[in-house]
Amino acid sequence: MTLDDLQKKEVRQWIDDGLKVADIQKKLEESFGLSMTYMEVRFLVDDLGVMPKDDPEPEPEVIDPAEEAAVPQPDPLAEGAPGPENDLGELVDDGMDAPPAGGKVSVTIDQLARPGMRISGKVTFSDQQSAGWYLDDYGQLGLSPDQEGYKPSQNDLMEFQMALQAQLSRGGF
Known part of the structure; x- marks a missing residue:
């Protein structure tokens, strides 16, 4: 050969x-x-002693910040702005318009994680309802409310995720 x-x-x-x-x-x-x-x-x-040529790298698109700022962006909070829709195209209430119910969300981390979980802790939402939270080995976040059937507001969930991220960063996770 x-x-x-x-x-x-x-x-x-x-x-x-x-x-x-x-x-x-x-x-x-x-x-x-x-x-x-x-x-x-x-x-x-x-x-x-020769190497096949690699495909040339595509040139990155350069966007002038002045041009980007010149393009008017729609204001999502403007009167008459479209809101979230369901599969039928009907507007639905996503719970995002409601302000927090008068308090903050507090998050604690357990010293010893629940069995089978990477890390766990407790959260108290703005309406004073509590839930246990956990992060499993796959990185999935879960909540188990103390009161069966309780669902926190969207604002509380977002605040919980931000507070949890801050706590985990401080704890070195």
């Missing part, structure tokens, strides 16, 4: 033309009747 000097020169030319290893493998079969595995062709290319 050795190539003569003329065949080696032709393989070098194919590489210079930008052919990939798989393309060279096909050309060797078509042109010289040599059936080689991909790895054998890769070794051949390496032995010839």
Whole structure:
């Protein structure tokens, strides 16, 4: 399975033309009747001391900050702005308009995590309802409210996630 000097020169030319290893493998079969595995062709290319060309990196799109600022952005809080819709295109109440119910969300981290959990703790929402929270080995966050059927508001959930992230950062997690 050795190539003569003329065949080696032709393989070098194919590489210079930008052919990939798989393309060279096909050309060797078509042109010289040599059936080689991909790895054998890769070794051949390496032995010839040439490297297939990589595809050129696409140029990153440069955005002028002045142009970006000139494009008017719709105000999501403006009167008459479209709100969240359900699958039927009807507007639905997502609970985001309601201000917090008069308090803050507080988060604590357990010294000893619940069995089977990476980390766990307690959260008290703005309406003074409490729930246990946990982070499992897959990184999924879960809540188990103390009162069955309780669902915190969207604002409380967002505040909980931010407070939890801050607590975990402080704790070195």
